[in-house]
Amino acid sequence: DTGVSQNPRHKITKRGQNVTFRCDPISEHNRLYWYRQTLGQGPEFLTYFQNEAQLEKSRLLSDRFSAERPKGSFSTLEIQRTEQGDSAMYLCASSLGHGGSYNEQFFGPGTRLTVL
């Protein structure tokens, strides 16, 4: 399967712990996105990379959240000092685009985070 993969698929943690999620995009895709989705809502944009550069961060992304894409391939999303309000599905998506073009995104299955 050459789609977007995310690990782990599920994560249960205690409040105050740190968690890290990984996303492996489709190999030739240069753009990578992180979203958060809660029940009854659509995906909310968190951050976006073009190659290894993080070009935009949502105001939703507090200083407890950090994302990296060190070699322009896989990406990690870390949440420090988790809070119960961080419980959600974290989605990763990738796409291929250059300049001002904007193409459809391919989504991974998500990582479901539960903070106790």
Next chain:
Amino acid sequence: AQSVAQPEDQVNVAEGNPLTVKCTYSVSGNPYLFWYVQYPNRGLQFLLKYITGDNLVKGSYGFEAEFNKSQTSFHLKKPSALVSDSALYFCAVRDMGGTNAGKSTFGDGTTLTVKP
């Protein structure tokens, strides 16, 4: 700023009947518009997009959508619904002229139920 509204949380149709899932948007410039579908326990899948050109776009699984600039709408349609079309549908928009290189905004989703 960009926004999307899906005015119906739920749409119910009988198998074989036409279906419409509504989406309206707001952008300051011209829009990129997308429809995605989410099946239970699966990631979002791209259905179709409008970038420019013909207002009627055709996508996967027999779906189509009509871009209406005057009404700022991009309703999803299918002439004959199948039970297997039952899923959660998301409309998404990005402003072509936006400075937000990566951010697209999703609606809150419409649950489509097709009854035999």
